[in-house]
Amino acid sequence: MTPAARISAAIEVLDDVIQRRRPASDALKDWGLSRRFAGSKDRAAIASLVYDALRRKASSAFLMASETPRALMLGMLARSRGHSVAEIAELCSGENHAPMPLDADETSRLSVLTLDGAPGWVQADVPEWLWPGFVVSFGTEAIAEGQLLAGRAPIDLRANRLKTSRGRLMDDLAHLAPEAGIWSPDALRFQPGQDGRGPSLQSEPGFFAGAFEIQDEGSQLVTLLAGARPDTTVVDLCAGAGGKTLALAALMADRGRLLATDLDSRRLAPLHERLARSGATNVEIRIPRSRGHDPLADLAGQVDLVLVDAPCTGSGTWRRNPDAKWRVRPGALAERIKDQAEVLARAAKLVKPGGRIAYITCSVLPEENDRAIAAFLDRNTGFQNVPTPEILAAADADGFDGLARFATQFGLQFSPRRTGTDGFYLACLERRA
Structure with missing residues (x-):
């Protein structure tokens, strides 16, 4: 699939998620089962697009003055992935399964990416009805906390003290470029790639041997x-x-x-x-x-x-x-x-x-x-x-x-x-x- 076709597919999945209020994982699975032509890389790229659009749903809707799946996807491409208006327009050619061309209003809004005047919950990408609780929890940092919760998460693992140590495990997994955790003495961290995914840790020999479990450092x-x-x-x-x-x-x-x-x-x-x-x-x-x-x-x-x-x-x-x-x-x-x-x-x-x-x-x-x-x-x-x-x-x-x-x-x-x-x-x- 071309990058443009993947965007069209992601918009279709996003529509299913929003209209039927269902988990994105279910919608993505159904889409993949009904379109056997899509390879694993295609499915991974489409999932990344869908999840990234959902992360910034409120702010993209504000920027585009629309909550349609297309508007959410265009806003995300501009704001989260840094695509220029010209790059987005090239992807939206309307040809070979690409999204339809940008209209004048979309082009104008994509040219001026600002959240000036947006309510706090929009800037934070937090549901409006939960915003008061966020402010109670985080005060002046509430917007920044929401924005980070709208980002991608790293992949953390916990070294199993019954079988190894973090130091030995770091050596064993050196080919995956692990980082030591910030707080937990047992944590190793792996940053997500451009597709939002991390290394395939569950295929490592150490996983089968019980040397580690995947677990967020906060949980540890x-x-x-x-x-x-x-x-x-x-x-x-x-x-x-x-x-x-x-x-x-x-x-x-x-x-x-x-x-x-x-x-x-x-x-x-x-x-x-x-x-x-x-x-x-x-x-x-x-x-x-x-x-x-x-x-x-x-x-x-x-x-x-x-x-x-x-x-x-x-x-x-x-x-x-x-x-x-x-x-x-x-x-x-x-x-x-x-x-x-x-x-x-x-x-x-x-x-x-x-x-x-x-x-x-x-x-x-x-x-x-x-x-x-x-x-x-x-x-x-x-x-x-x-x-x-x-x-x-x-x-x-x-x-x-x-x-x-x-x-x-x-x-x-x-x-x-x-x-x-x-x-x-x-x-x-x-x-x-």
Whole structure:
């Protein structure tokens, strides 16, 4: 396919995403299945165009005074990819499956790329109804944070301490030009290429040997700060596919008792293979047998640490899922807040006196973070918030003092601008003796 034909295809996919309010990955898959002539490079290029257009949906619509898929694509080509009006016009020839030629209004708007006078949410490429929460979280940096969340994410991995070290892994992967992570002592980072993709890490021998797992450095960081220790009892209450479970096992040096569960047992399926690869032997997977069944009932009041990777809007991961931010609605946020209260209540029953809950979200919204903790403390007078300096001092890593400047009322808020990671929140709660 020619570059122009790829743009036409991307506009078609984008129309499907917007009209049917469906995940971009689903629309791209359906497009590819119905057009077998498109090769893997074509599909990758089209996906990159679609995702980049969704990243800048609000600002492109403002620049082009239109929300059509074509307008969003043209605005992105000019602003994000730096194409000149002449270059865009050449791509839009209307010939050989290329988009139709630019009209006078499009040419004029592409010639004057300015967001002067645009509302803050447009400049930040954040849904308008979520903008007040962004301002609460980030203040004068809200626009800059939104713009970075609209960018492309790097690819991070976590060296598995049970099998290797970051230094050895950096040598093993030197042919892929890794960078050391900024905060996590286990993190390596790879920058995305022009197509938005990184190296094929899952085809590396080290991946099959369990030497590393792909995991954003922010996710590694909040797990490090949760306070897991060897020879203790730890529960990963919302384990899902097990990324944080595996990190906890390594932090515990494969000693002690680590239990992983999830209300949706289907999400736990990948964890079995990942555990075998990792070499961790201290993990027990507890699967709910039916709705209402509590697989951890025998552990009530006995757990040293309950890690709650709470269900949330995922606003901190918009770099990786740019279509998700335009699909989230107030009703979904309300449901997530309800879910968060319920999972915290479950965690509270498990913690022993002196034990902790580590509450984590991949969100930057105050409703899911500090406000969720404030509501929990109001309902549970037997718990107290662990001060940020105490969390950082207890971490088994150097250089974490600098994270104190990202403290919120009850926890820590990480973000692309602050820490160079996805947006993650952590608060720790201790049960009084």
